Amino acid sequence: MDLSDNTNLFGVPPAAERVLRESRPESLSRYPRGYAPDLRNVLASRLGVGAACVTTGCGSDDVLDSALRAFLEPGEVLAFQDPTFVMMPLFAKVNGLKTAPVPLRADFDVDPEALLATGAKVIYLCSPNNPTGTPLSRAAVEHVVEKAPGIVIIDEAYVEFSSAPDFMDLARTRQNVLVTRTFSKAYGLAGMRVGWGVGSLALIAEVEKARGPYKLTTLAESMAVAVLREDPMWVEVQVVEARRNREHLRAELMSMGLSPLPSEGNFLMVPMPDALGVAQRMRERDVNVRAFQGLTGVGDALRIGSGPWPMLEAALAALRESLR
Incomplete structure (x- = not known):
């Protein structure tokens, strides 16, 4: 029995099962569409943004990795709260980046001034935080976003489970914010590897350049769209x-x-x-x-x-x- 990876242990969404049953074998021999347009359109409609303000990826970690490659050059600094998502130091390493881990405060909120003092061009925040489960305060996050010299990434992989307010409004209103989410947790599609992100038109355009095409299979995109439409x-x-x-x-x-x-x-x-x-x-x-x-x-x-x-x-x- 595996309780180690925080995936949905309650089963598979009915709409995803239906899509799997109805999928055509011949689709396996064809490439998927390059940039998951159906999923982008559905997400954009729900969020009240243009489809060009939404990106998708092979899990939200793919979106995170693409963002690092989009906005940082080898040798530049990625700052993040410590502890946090274990993949961020790994992504930094494989992309040739320096890291600036900043300890959380005693109340498990971020230390905005310490993060800003790193001078990092990209600051990564995670709320609710993995692995602690603790949310970040609105005041701290807004302070980082307001004063950051570059991009602020806010990872909301667990936001559906949170009673705290989310930060999606910052992705819609600020030019330097990328909010990422996933279908791997609440939506029960970890095996399909579907993640997404929202930001300004210019920001998402840069992430898309680093992302490249064909990150979602036809089946994965179809399942994600069906679950959004049929299984809320x-x-x-x-x-x-x-x-x-x-x-x-x-x-x-x-x-x-x-x-x-x-x-x-x-x-x-x-x-x-x-x-x-x-x-x-x-x-x-x-x-x-x-x-x-x-x-x-x-x-x-x-x-x-x-x-x-x-x-x-x-x-x-x-x-x-x-x-x-």
Whole structure:
């Protein structure tokens, strides 16, 4: 049982299943359309922007990687909150960039002045943050956006699970903001690899140049469009259940003497000594969770995804046994 990657554990959206059943085998031998026009148009219509202000990619991490290549040259600096999405330092490395990790404050909000002091041409923010689950404050994000010397990327992969306001309005109104989202979490399409981003016309044009064509298969684009059009209630039901079970899991963990961090994602981060050893013992009991070592401001911790309650009950049982 895998609770390590924060994907949707409640099943597949009905519309995606329908598209899969009805897909034509001959489409497999043809290239998809280069820039996913149907998905871009549907997203643009929902957001009240032009289709040229929307980009898509092979997961939102592809959009993030494309943005780094679009706006940074090798040797330039990428700044980001620390800890955050583990792929950002990796993307920086493969693109020949320098990194400027800036520790989160004690309340897990970003430190705007410290981020700005890096002088980075691209600043990456993540809200709700992965792996902590904590949201960023409106005041801090707006301060970074207002004063940043270049582009600000706001990763909202987990925004559907959050009760905090999102930052999509900044992508619509500011010239230097790119907001990215994904179909891999709330929408249950992780295996299809569909991500997207929104920004100004000029900003998205540069991301599209770095992106290149053919990033979404015909099947992936069709599924994403169908889920947006047909399954909003299915998504909402699963989101509500994931949040409810997340808080039930929090209560159980606290009854065990643990202190999970506040979370607005579909997961909890649980600081504990020897998290790596605990995770290994849980795997021996057929439960996979994500272990982190020495996270800035957190230390060792487990990240446990939320899903159907029977899964979380099994995870709790494995955790109790592994802590003995």
